[in-house]
Amino acid sequence: MKRLLTVLAAGVPLAAAVYLPTASAAPQNSSSASPFTCAAPSVKAPAGTRVESVTAERLPGGTIHGTGILGGEVSGVPAFCQVTVTLTHPGDNDHAKVRTWLPASGWNGRFQAIGGSAYGAGDGGVGLGTAVKNGYAATTTDAGVGDVLDTGWALDGKGRVNTPLLKNFASRSQHEAAIVGKEVVDAVYGKRAAYSYFTGCSTGGRQGYMEAQRYPDDYDGILADAPAVNWDEFEVATLWPQVVMNNEKTYPSGCALDAFTDAAVKACDSLDGARDGLVNDPERCDFDPRRLIGTKVVCDGKELTITAADAAVVRKIWDGPRTPSGKKLWSGVPVGADLKGLAGTTEPDADGTVQGAPFQVPALWVQLWLEKDPSFDLSTITYSRFTQLFKQSQAEYDKVIGTDDPDLSAFRRSGGKLLTWHGSADPFIPTQGTVEYRKQVEREMGGAKRVDDFYRLFLAPGTDHCGLNGTDGSADGLAALTTWVEHGKAPRTLPATLVDASGRQVGRDLCAYPQVLRYKGHGDTSAATSFTCVSPSRH
Template sequence: MAPSTTTGILLPLLFATSSLAQNTTAPCAISTFSSLSGVEISTVEALQSRSTLLLPDLVPSCGGPNKNVTVSADICRLVANVRTSDSSSIRIEAWLPENWNNRFLATGTGGTGGCIDYSRLQGGAQLGFAAFGTNAGHDGSSGHEFFLNQPEVINDFGHRAIHVEAEVGKQITALFYGREASKSYYDGCSTGGRQALQEAAMYEDDFDGILAGAPGVDWLKIVASKAILARRIGWPGLNSSAYVRPEQWQAIVTKQIELLDGLDGKKDGILDSPQNICFDPALLACGTGVLEQDLCLHPDQVQSVEKAYQPLINGAGDIIYPPFIIGASTGVFSNNQKDGKPILNYSLVRDFWRGAVYNNSDWTENNFTLSDLDYALFINPGGVNSNSRDLSRFHKRGGKVLAYHGLVDTTVTPLLSMEFYKGVQAAVGLSLEEMQSFYRLFLVPGMDHCSTGPGAWNIGQVYPLDSKRLDAANNALLALVDWVESDKAPEFLTGAKYQNDSVSQPILAERRHCPYPSKSRWDGRENRNDARGWACGYV
């Protein structure tokens, strides 16, 4: 059994047991939460559905100071800081809906954290969850200053914030509604997916069900890969014969899709199984006529492109991070110049290594090598890269994991989710059937990082929600609830592609997405844009 708190968390019992005796919703007032200790409440307010919530205090990298969001239900909103050590605290925000479904929902962050995920608060509250978000211990998703000389802030981001959010959030929920939540859930993507699976491994009692999108496990390797891949394609030597320019990469990916799209039986701009495709960049060499003369690859560039699609390998020859995926936009490592100077547009490398790894504002990523990654893995700031593959305790207590990953993810290669799934299976010692009973991974062709893309990517993971698709077949969170509470494991999730990616517009295509390692197959008869023409199978 995991400890109820992590060393350094200054959280006494937050309310008396007698507070749970009431069975009616308490007033939306600070007095309702006065028994909380170690919690500094800044806002308690009642908000009506469809009203506009202004958020003037947000830092620019979180969308401030002019950001506003639509309130998705009649709620009591609470904002508070929770002390996690003598030198750190996290902010949590609660949306407590009037029409509560008796469930608790925590949400995570993205990137280096620092921004409350309002989209998931909106969606959760609309569905009736007592929904919570956190800033993971600092304000902002870009920059390094908040980590400098702040080991406890790094600990919050690395492993502690979601656990504290879960503990305090459940108690806030009980104070407001007069009873504990019947079930507890988590929803997060990218870094939020990492937080999800670390939670399951470290604090198995926090959640009954976990929804993990594009989970950023092995987080340091994910971030470091962008600098390593940039070096592989000739950067920062912008004038070197090996350097492949950003506009060439756009042409490369476009040509990959054009040449390989028909392998799945239909040319629709989507590669159904890019993980199974081998691509020879020599096809794009100058002289082949495949690319225009100003975009074609010279010999050293052919080698650079080949290296870009190879895995990260350590000095012992072991694969430590899977390769980038064919057909995905390469901007995370190929957009690496500004005004003619080398600069990596993917700023997480610079931010985290400056602030949390080296604690040095002058450090630059221009000479990044595997040794920089090795050092980060050795010190593992805040436990951010803790191995969370051993989910045996979470499995034993009956927890469920529903994960999803887009097959054109530009930030976290979907091959990592496949490798992680196999790693959990090995660590827990389960057959495939036993794995499917508690952990299901859905791979989504044509989905980018967490959402968007040319495929039928919408599985209810972003706000606004489509009121016509609020059921377990079309909404991943509701599928998780059905699994946890009714033991109905999701046989598929139906994704939708909307015109202009707006739920207010018509649906252009629907498709069934299947639990790995099965695959979604088109029957060749029904309209390819109709979900009824897709079925799951292992062939």
């Protein structure tokens, strides 16, 4: 559970909350047009909804403790007004809360909406508190669903998928939160926000892409990191490591999995011209795990030998899901990523038996939304059944939550800007899925140069899921986005602090896709100035 909480915490959109632009970047004349009064405003219901209640409460700030299993806290939060609007869609029996926190003083004139993590649609308080601390009026919605792993809403009393709540989680509640949140800001401050932003990572990243695809006028700028786009496909795909282990009846230990990862990083480290403990482009790493067969590994004081069966399992996991006939379905875990996240196993029982321990997010997707059976035994999934489940997920859910529409022409016409960073060592959302989506947008909209005008992607070598939120490095994506939106200066690079294989912090100016980092041949490999961006053809 500790590992799971760490992963899910990484999915909290802390980029929105922690790495914010300095006060000097705030819009001019952003002070309130009327005296600040924390009172429940009159709220017009968004189309298709009814307002059930509106409450307002002035809170003293201080230390904000996050709710739910992720918890967390942020201190030094100034006094703020919390306005909570509860919406329902008549006939759907849902109750979605939209919370807006408005600083009592020092509002920077900006509006920020914050996305969710895993199966949670919104923020538990830490993101809101940090946003308020930095002068933002901030909004989030729970979409009428639960915490990050609370999926009690998935099925109704008859065992059928709860379609209204899935629609809330997938798209419509975020759009309604944008409408309501901006209306509340206008009512409380007596003036509209000068600029509006959406920020999120993982599920929050997917929500940001959905906003750009379906509601292009909601935000001036969207920071959508490690986005869970292609949801209907990658959620099933990330169960693949468990399917492989169960079908091959081989469960490599955590130490063995780490040995494969370490060996691959060592073998492919210098592909960017420098031995810096980072694999710059995992797609170019051709390390064969069979090279480790016979290698001795010490695990918990005991020596074990890497077997051919271990290597075969890792090879399939890196390669990614395929049909029994060999057709590739999706990308695998990137080389250099922590294999233990998706290839987890239980501790040996009294007989020494080990079983798979699936990551709960894809496990729940298959059990609830595909099998419609919370007790479904995932260990029984054959390779053939896996292919069927993958195709079933595509057929039933692509149009609901796939979030893979490449036509962003309306978002471009609205003047919106979309910025994304994604760790190249992300074991939970394959980075290649984001890259493929970007390629699809280019094909749809006339090439890379036209897309670069409003949408830029940055890949972070050696970085885990949502790692640049501070768990595995840092990057100020929101500062780059506000500069782009408010001053028209598109980011050519994204300054970041990464963590190499030895745990050392190193500086890198991440390249705008498709360019990649290349060592200049001289200089400190921990310094960003020692690297430059080159086209893939020169790499």
